[in-house]
Amino acid sequence: MPGRVLTRVPVTARSVFACLLFSHLLTGCGQxxxxxxxxxxxxxxxxxxxxxxxxxxxxxxxxxxxxxxxxxxxxxxxxxxxxxxxxxxxxxxxxxxxxxxxxxxxxxxxxxxxxxxxxxxxxxxxxxxxxxxxxxxxxxxxxxxxxQKTAGLPAHVDWAGQGKPAEMVRIQHALYDRHRVLLVERSARFTPELARSVYDVVTRVYRALFSDNGTLPTLRIIATEESSLLNPDDEAGAGDFAQVMAHSQTLEIYRRGIGASPVIQLGYLAHEIAHNIQFSYDYDAQRQDEIMRRNYFAAPHFLELVGQYGWTTVDVELEADTGYALFRPHYVVLEPHEYRYRGRSPEEWEAWLTAIYEEVGEADYLGDERITAQHILGDYSLSGPWEWYSDYVIAWLYLAMLDSLTDQCAPERRAALAAAFQNETVQGEWPWFRFENGRGAAVLAHLDQEYPLDPVDIDYLAEQYLQAAHPGICTSG
Ligand SMILES: [Ca+2]
Ligand SMILES: [Ca+2]
Structure with missing residues (x-):
């Protein structure tokens, strides 16, 4: 499967789903x-x-x-x-x-x-x-x-010498000194809010991975860029919030992601860093070399993991015209399989979803019982196991934040908060993603086990991000 789907955050239009799935280079879909x-x-x-x-x-x-x-x-x-x-x-x-x-x-x-x-x-x-x-x-x-390798940040990327607010400087130094993750500005700037969201995702959402000065060999740089494509108006990229580049172990964040509200930042950053984590399951020098040379992805450990939740592969021959020797086009990803989820191809899932969409209409689409019963989060999550996993991370995090309010907020107030959050904030950015559908999905137990959330952290995130987005609905006392 050529890989525009591999590492990108949820798309904004249903039609883009098919585009992402079926487009090949040089044909259709904004090429x-x-x-x-x-x-x-x-x-x-x-x-x-x-x-x-x-x-x-x-x-x-x-x-x-x-x-x-x-x-x-x-x-x-x-x-x-x-x-x-x-x-x-x-x-x-x-x-x-x-x-x-x-x-x-x-x-x-x-x-x-x-x-x-x-x-x-x-x-x-x-x-x-x-x-x-x-x-x-x-x-x-x-x-x-x-x-001139030194332990600290060199001057040309050190925010301390660039007049940044003290909190941004502290975050940049903490992430680099402790976790070897460099926040760097390229064609766009970080905001204080984005720096804080990044810091909270690394150190709180993924505390289990990054505690005790932990590092992730597949996450080296978090960079800000204006847009993924040079033409920011091309719809193939206009909806991009962020993207992981596995070959350079880089997470790029674009204008749309930079300007999003902090609770949305928290979601897409958790989604993207989940990609870095997915790649780390199969990280070694030889695989990294194959990614660097030809963007070839072999991920046996990750595929074994998602195999427990219904993902299988069908081996395919790589097409001759995906082989590039002279230069390296980024979006030609070599994966020697196609994917099946619960035995169905992405194309079959798309046809099934489209039929429901046409039957019930836009407003109720992802709340339809046939979709919720299978815990399907949205179109993008069925484009392959990589996005499926990362989209469940968003759902898992948002549900955990809501559930952490149990003690301080009556059930009907929590339900009102959940509805406002889903229907206003989340749907406003990601119309085809319904995090509530994740409740009860088997993979959530895996996420709980791999990335146990500290109660202090989840209370903090619920207060600082979720409650801050919808003040006054769920008040304490
Ligand atoms: Ca050099
Ligand atoms: Ca070289």
Whole structure:
């Protein structure tokens, strides 16, 4: 299954479900430039100026030799590679060089590229090979002999020197010093609220993983970007809140996620970091190398886990035209299976959901008894086991927050709060996601066991996020 579905947060339109599932590259579903005749080269170049951190140094301009070679290499490459490169960067040989360069010659390309509009993404996480990650490297394109690896944050990413509020500085330092997670600004800025939401998800929702200075090898960077696609208006990306890039162990947060209310931030951040956790089930150097080189995903441990809840796989041959050697398009994910949930393909689930939707109408759709009886959270959660698991994390967290109010809030007031939260706040952002449907789902017991919530934490989260979003409904005393 080509993987636009792999790592993204719930979509906003039902029709996008089919789009995410069935779109292949270069066909349908917002796949751009060809017919649009717009030159994205200025934005593509600009994406290089914040590819690691705001205002990072730019790569060296292509040499004459590189320009000569790239033309030859493109000429002799596979037709689908040549076609995509020419579509994304028409006749722009300088950008072809950046898309294909491997500065330190280790087989990992400097940059990956977005196959939608050609945004440049971090590829090789230490592209000059001097031992210092690009994001920590004041000169990422210049080998610094002996390195300057220090325990603390280097000045170019340290919020202490950038006039940020003291609380943001404290959070950035705590996450980096204790958990080796770097908050970094790229084309967009963090807000104090977003920094706090990130901190609370890492240290409270996932306390069990991150206590005692715990780290996650698959979560290295949390970055803010304006949008996932260079064209922010393309509906293929306009609904994106955040996304995990497994190859660079990065969680990117976009404008929509930055501006969302804190309780929504809490939900999508828990969802996304659940992806980092999923990848950690199968993390080792060899698998990471396969992800870095060709975005190939083998996840036997994760698939065994979700197998307990009804997910099975059907092996498929990888299509020849998913093999890229010259450059690395981000959204071509190689998964050697298709998925079945309770024996049905995503397409069959989509047809079933659509029939109910057409029968009962938009307002009652996800509250329909046929859907609630199976604890189905929404369309996106059936697109594959990765999103299924992460969407249940949101439901699990929201239900735990509601349930923590039992002592201080009568049942009818709690029901009123739950309704307001679902129908106003959640539905306002994610119309096709109903967290209440998760109540009673078997996987919730797994989440309780893996990520036991501290009672103090869940009370705090309910107060600071849920109650704050709907004040006055569920009052104490
Ligand atoms: Ca390299
Ligand atoms: Ca470096």
């Amino acid at each position: 751009p430039p060809g017919g649009q005749h717009q030159d994205y080269a200025p934005q593509q170049r600009a994406s290089l100026s914040s590819v690691f951190y705001t205002g990072n140094p730019l790569p060296d301009p292509p040499t004459t030799a590189e320009l000569d070679q790239v033309a030859e290499r493109v000429e002799s490459s596979q037709p689908w590679e040549r076609e995509l490169l020419e579509t994304l960067y028409p006749d722009n040989h300088a950008l072809w060089v950046y898309a294909t360069r491997d500065s330190d010659g280790d087989g990992l390309l400097d940059f990956w590229i977005s196959d939608y509009y050609g945004r440049f993404l971090e590829g090789d996480t230490d592209l000059d090979g001097d031992g210092l990650d690009n994001v920590l490297d004041a000169e990422p394109f210049v080998v610094t002999p002996g390195g």
